[in-house]
Amino acid sequence: MGRAPCCDKANVKKGPWSPEEDRKLKEYIETYGTGGNWIALPQKAGLKRCGKSCRLRWLNYLRPNIKHGDFSDDEDRIICNLFASIGSRWSIIAAQLPGRTDNDIKNYWNTKLKKKLMGFPPNQRKPNQLQQQHKQQQQQHQFFSSTLESTSPFSLPPSLEGMPAALSPYLTNPSTTTTTTTTTTTTFSSPTPLQIGPLMPQLKESGSNLLIFGGDQSCSSSDGSCTQIHYGSGRDIEFDLLNISAGDHQQVSLESYLFNGVEDAQKLLLISGGGGGGGGCGGASFEYNYPEEIKPIVGSGNNGCNSLYLNDPTSGCIKNQGKYLYF
DNA sequence: AAAATGACCAACCGCGGATGG
DNA sequence: GCCATCCGCGGTTGGTCATTT
Structure with a gap:
C-alpha cells in the first residue's frame, strides 16, 4: 500500500508557471495567506496546480524579498x-x-x-x-584558501591554527610548507606534495571517497572499518573507512586529489580531531563559529568542539571526531 | 548555418518527519 | 498506539539557452 497522492495528478497542470498563474497565486496568498494548507490552496486560488507545486513556486520565486542573480x-x-x-x-x-x-x-x-x-x-x-x-x-x-581563511561570521579563525597541520599547507600554500602531523597510528611527514598511500586508486574504484587525516583509530572492528557517520539529526551516511598511511606511495598532492582525484561521486574529506578517542577534540580540530541554530546540528555535546561522530553501531564506541568537507 | 554538447535553473518526485484525529 | 494527511527537504529531471565543432 503506497502513500496516497497529494493531488489528482490527472487534473493538475505541470511544467513552467505562466504569468497568469503567478499572478493568481500571489494575489491569493497576499490576500488570504496560505491558510496553513497548501493542498487546498490551489483550488481556492483557482489554480489547476498541485499544492506542492504552489508552495514551491511561492517559496522559490514569488515570495517577497527573494534575491535573484549572482551570489556575492x-x-x-x-x-x-x-x-x-x-x-x-x-x-x-x-x-x-x-x-x-x-x-x-x-x-x-x-x-x-x-x-x-x-x-x-x-x-x-x-x-x-x-x-x-x-x-x-x-x-x-x-x-578555496580564502574561503577557509575568511573572517566572515561563519569562518575559520585567522591563520587556521586549529586546522590539522597536514591539511593546512596544501590549502594555503602547497608549494612551500613542510609539515608533520602525528596521530596514534599515522604520521604524515609531508613535503609537498602530500604523500597518500596506494589506496588512492581504490578510492575511485570502490566509490569510497573518504580521506582520513589523523584520528585516534580507537575503532575496535578487526578490519578497521567504520560504517556510519552521524551528523546531528541522526541521518547516517554509510561508507567504508579507509586508512591512509605513510609509506611507499605515489605522490599526489592533496589539492590534486581534492580537485581532480575523484570526479564522479561525492567526496568526503574528514579531518579528524586527533587524539583522545571518545571525548575531547584534541589539538587538531579547528574551531568554527557556527550560528547558534546550527550548533546543535554539528555540535558534539559537552566537549566544546564542533565535531562529528564516527560511531560504530556494533561496538557503540565513538571512533573519531572531526570536521569534514563533503562534496 | 546546423548539429552537437554543455550549462543553467525551474520544477518535479519521493521520502521522512510532524501532526492531528 | 495507529493511521491518514500534510509539510518540508534533498535529489533528480527536463527544458531552454549558450557555446563549440
Whole structure:
C-alpha cells in the first residue's frame, strides 16, 4: 500500500508557471495567506496546480524579498563553510542567507560553486582551454584558501591554527610548507606534495571517497572499518573507512586529489580531531563559529568542539571526531 | 548555418518527519 | 498506539539557452 497522492495528478497542470498563474497565486496568498494548507490552496486560488507545486513556486520565486542573480563572495564563503560543516542541508544554509532559497543555493552549488572549488568538469570543450584551465585552477586554489581563511561570521579563525597541520599547507600554500602531523597510528611527514598511500586508486574504484587525516583509530572492528557517520539529526551516511598511511606511495598532492582525484561521486574529506578517542577534540580540530541554530546540528555535546561522530553501531564506541568537507 | 554538447535553473518526485484525529 | 494527511527537504529531471565543432 503506497502513500496516497497529494493531488489528482490527472487534473493538475505541470511544467513552467505562466504569468497568469503567478499572478493568481500571489494575489491569493497576499490576500488570504496560505491558510496553513497548501493542498487546498490551489483550488481556492483557482489554480489547476498541485499544492506542492504552489508552495514551491511561492517559496522559490514569488515570495517577497527573494534575491535573484549572482551570489556575492561573502555568500559563496558562507555556503562553502556551512557545506563543509553540515553538508547538503540546503534549507539550513538558506536560512543563513536572507533572500536566497534552498533550491537556489542547491543549484548554485551544483552548477557553479562546486566546480569553482573542485576544479573542472572532465569534459573540456576545447583544447585551447588548457591555459584557461591552469589560470582557473590558480583562482580556485586562491578562492578555496580564502574561503577557509575568511573572517566572515561563519569562518575559520585567522591563520587556521586549529586546522590539522597536514591539511593546512596544501590549502594555503602547497608549494612551500613542510609539515608533520602525528596521530596514534599515522604520521604524515609531508613535503609537498602530500604523500597518500596506494589506496588512492581504490578510492575511485570502490566509490569510497573518504580521506582520513589523523584520528585516534580507537575503532575496535578487526578490519578497521567504520560504517556510519552521524551528523546531528541522526541521518547516517554509510561508507567504508579507509586508512591512509605513510609509506611507499605515489605522490599526489592533496589539492590534486581534492580537485581532480575523484570526479564522479561525492567526496568526503574528514579531518579528524586527533587524539583522545571518545571525548575531547584534541589539538587538531579547528574551531568554527557556527550560528547558534546550527550548533546543535554539528555540535558534539559537552566537549566544546564542533565535531562529528564516527560511531560504530556494533561496538557503540565513538571512533573519531572531526570536521569534514563533503562534496 | 546546423548539429552537437554543455550549462543553467525551474520544477518535479519521493521520502521522512510532524501532526492531528 | 495507529493511521491518514500534510509539510518540508534533498535529489533528480527536463527544458531552454549558450557555446563549440
